[in-house]
Amino acid sequence: MGKKVRQSGILYVVPALAMVALVMLYPLVYTLIISFFKNTLFMKAPEFFGIGQYKALLEDRYFVGSISQTLVWTFGSVFFQFTLGFAMALLLHQQFVKGKTVLRIFLMVPWVLPSVIGSAVWKWMYNADYGIINYVLKTIGVISQNKTWLSSPDTAMLSVIVVNVWKMFPYVMLMIEAALQGVSKELKEAAVIDGAGKFEIFRNVTWPAIAPQCYSVLLLMLVWTLNAFTFVYNLTGGGPAHSTEVMAMYIYKKAFTDFDFGMASAASTILFVICMLISLIYIRLTKEGDAQ
Amino acid sequence: MKKKTGLAEKGKAWRIATYVLLLFMILIAVFPAIWMLSTAIKSPVELYDMPPEIIPDEPTLGNFVSVLQNSKMYRAFFNSVVITISVVALTLFFSVLAGYGFARFKFKGSGVLKVGLLFGQMIPSVVIIIPLYFLFSKMKMLNSRASLVVADMALTIPMGVIMLSSFFESVPRQLEEAAKIDGCTGIQALFRVVLPVAKPGMISVAIYTFINAWEEFLFALNLTTSSKTRTLPIAISMFSGEFAVDWGATMAAAAVVALPVLLIFLLCNRYFVQGLSDGAVKG
Numbered sequence: 001m002g003k004k005v006r007q008s009g010i011l012y013v014v015p016a017l018a019m020v021a022l023v024m025l026y027p028l029v030y031t032l033i034i035s036f037f038k039n040t041l042f043m044k045a046p047e048f049f050g051i052g053q054y055k056a057l058l059e060d061r062y063f064v065g066s067i068s069q070t071l072v073w074t075f076g077s078v079f080f081q082f083t084l085g086f087a088m089a090l091l092l093h094q095q096f097v098k099g100k101t102v103l104r105i106f107l108m109v110p111w112v113l114p115s116v117i118g119s120a121v122w123k124w125m126y127n128a129d130y131g132i133i134n135y136v137l138k139t140i141g142v143i144s145q146n147k148t149w150l151s152s153p154d155t156a157m158l159s160v161i162v163v164n165v166w167k168m169f170p171y172v173m174l175m176i177e178a179a180l181q182g183v184s185k186e187l188k189e190a191a192v193i194d195g196a197g198k199f200e201i202f203r204n205v206t207w208p209a210i211a212p213q214c215y216s217v218l219l220l221m222l223v224w225t226l227n228a229f230t231f232v233y234n235l236t237g238g239g240p241a242h243s244t245e246v247m248a249m250y251i252y253k254k255a256f257t258d259f260d261f262g263m264a265s266a267a268s269t270i271l272f273v274i275c276m277l278i279s280l281i282y283i284r285l286t287k288e289g290d291a292q
Numbered sequence: 293m294k295k296k297t298g299l300a301e302k303g304k305a306w307r308i309a310t311y312v313l314l315l316f317m318i319l320i321a322v323f324p325a326i327w328m329l330s331t332a333i334k335s336p337v338e339l340y341d342m343p344p345e346i347i348p349d350e351p352t353l354g355n356f357v358s359v360l361q362n363s364k365m366y367r368a369f370f371n372s373v374v375i376t377i378s379v380v381a382l383t384l385f386f387s388v389l390a391g392y393g394f395a396r397f398k399f400k401g402s403g404v405l406k407v408g409l410l411f412g413q414m415i416p417s418v419v420i421i422i423p424l425y426f427l428f429s430k431m432k433m434l435n436s437r438a439s440l441v442v443a444d445m446a447l448t449i450p451m452g453v454i455m456l457s458s459f460f461e462s463v464p465r466q467l468e469e470a471a472k473i474d475g476c477t478g479i480q481a482l483f484r485v486v487l488p489v490a491k492p493g494m495i496s497v498a499i500y501t502f503i504n505a506w507e508e509f510l511f512a513l514n515l516t517t518s519s520k521t522r523t524l525p526i527a528i529s530m531f532s533g534e535f536a537v538d539w540g541a542t543m544a545a546a547a548v549v550a551l552p553v554l555l556i557f558l559l560c561n562r563y564f565v566q567g568l569s570d571g572a573v574k575g
Contacts, residue, residue: 009397016390016449017405023446024412027423034423088317091310105561106318109325112557114507116525117546120532121324124331124539130340132327139343170321227416230509234529248418255422256514268419279414283407 028272035266041259053266062242063267066250070226072157073164073246077228078221080165085172086214092173093180104174111170119234122163126150126235150236153243160235160244164228172217179213180206212285219282223275247271325550331543332356339540355544364519365545368527371437371516372506372549375523378441379505380498383448387497388490390449391456392482396465406457412450417510420446425514435517443511448501455500459493460486495563499556506553524549 035053037046057063088107092100110118125133126149134146149159183206191201229248232238238245238253245253247267255264326346331339333351359365394406421443428439463486471481487494512523528549531542557564 008399009393010399010402012393012397013390013402013405016386016453019386019442019445019449020409020412023424023442024415024420026427027420028415030423030426031419084317088314091314094310096307097310097314101561103314103318105558107314107321108557109322109554112503112553113325113550114503114525114553116507116509116528117328117550118324120528120542120546121328123532124537124543125324125327127539130342130344132344135342135344166320166324223414227418229418233509233513234532248416251418252421252510261422261426264422268416268422271416272419275414275416276411279411282414283410286410 031265031268031272034262035269037262039260039262039265041261046262049262053263054270057263057266057270062245063250065242066245066247069157069242069244070246073161073232073244074222074225076157076161077164077168077225078218080161081168081172081221081225082218084165084169085217086176088169088173089176089180093177104177107173108170110167111174113167115167115230116234118163118167119231122159122166123150123235126159151240153241156236156240156244160231163231163235164225167231168221168224172221175213175217176210179210183209215285216282219278219285223278223282226271226275226278325554328543328546328550331539332547334540336538336540355540356548358541359544359548364522365524365527365548367519368522368524369548371521372524375437375440375444376502376505378437379444379448380501382441383445383452383501384494384498386445386449387452387456388482388487388494390453392460392486394453394457395460395463396468406454409450409453412446413454415446417447421510421514424511428515434515435521437521439515440508440512440521440523443515444505444508447508448504451500452497455497456490456493459490463489492563495560499560499564502556503553506549 034046036048036050038049038053039046091097092103092107097103125131128134128146128148128151131149133149134143137143138146147155149155187205188201191205196204227248228246229252232244232246232249233252236244238249248271251264251267251271254260254267330346330348332355333353334348335350335352335354338345338348338350394402424439424443424446425434428434428436428443433439467485467489468476468478468481471485472478476484507525508523509525509529512526513529516522516526528542528545531537531545
């Protein structure tokens, strides 16, 4: 081992990089390659198929459907996660609020609870006959009849999105609150002296300071929601009638129920490319944030 | 004068509104957890009572007893503990070294590699599970705890390295330089001088990793196929996926799984919040 290599510090990062190469880089490359081969459990050896599987995917109405479900799922979830998290951060950040730490701990509970637990409890709360949600909504007069939230195509997606928003809004809140703490007090005070109203201060002082972090949180949420699998799997399994089958669920089913690994890999590659495009924007933003 | 009291009243109303809104959201945030506990201490008779009650007339520990007597649950609990502890220990080891390397040295490609790790945080696990499944089946490691430990690290190492490297950057270099003058090698300086100072950063990585590994679902679902290696999340999912669900027992099992995370979160809240915002936002 050369002294130069030792001094460069590269040895420190090699173990972690080797791990990442094994569990991430290798699988990614493998997925990309296998997506050009026909490969099911029932074949002896994979056959080269070119872009045939990508073509087949675009003709598969369940795959095309899964794209539109993914759009609804992702934008629906992220919009409410962000709005709610942002609003809660602003409320919590106000100077007069006492006991912030305790309030924050309580608000973080959904995020800390394992997703599987969240799914199990919400499934029980959504229960058509004995669920507390139907009971409460009926008592306050929002609905007149018990609804089968998770097993009717009209409400299933909405119901899963609600759970996802419940789980992730605390994370958004935490991140934005941290950003708010970094806003310069002097600038705010100066604005007050200049006679600026609350809204003006927010627009001209607070927002420019927290905007970069808001954008990064937004993009993180987008990618995480695109990848989210646990809630959909446990609450509806992609049903009823494929109405909640998002891309991650489609890929999972193709691979582990139909055992069509080639098609699953082609679909994976498409999902991966979408995530990477969003990540590129995220990384450019965090780098810009660093430079400031 | 009149205007001023009006403003004061407006301020007071807003304060009250703020607290009301915060408390309302707290109710929504914690209600599922309360409902889980409430259901867990209900007997089958009271489970389907209408109107539902939060505190049952005759609370019972029967559900917990039946969960704790279920040998499969024991096994799953044991598996989850072993896997989570291994993932936390290994992630810490790898991320301490790499985080330190990235924070202190600039070598060819270090910038690119760091960006690569940021990308790593964004890779869908459903994309890597298929190749991992094949990889482990070729290595005859399917259905083993080791395979899950390795797979989980795909999720935890990138974040761990990013969090720790930003933490190490805030540790003054003079510390190691003094140690080196005293005759320590680079790696000795790291372990003897830097690590004790870096405790808060390591604790936040440990907690983050713990939470992730404890709840990991997709990998466990596909890499473990028998009750011998199954983890708690899978056991719970199978519980509540049954046709005739015993909600009391399911909620008791869920509470058993949730307890360790909630406890750790409560105890280490301080580190956790800080580390999380450091890692994710600064990058």
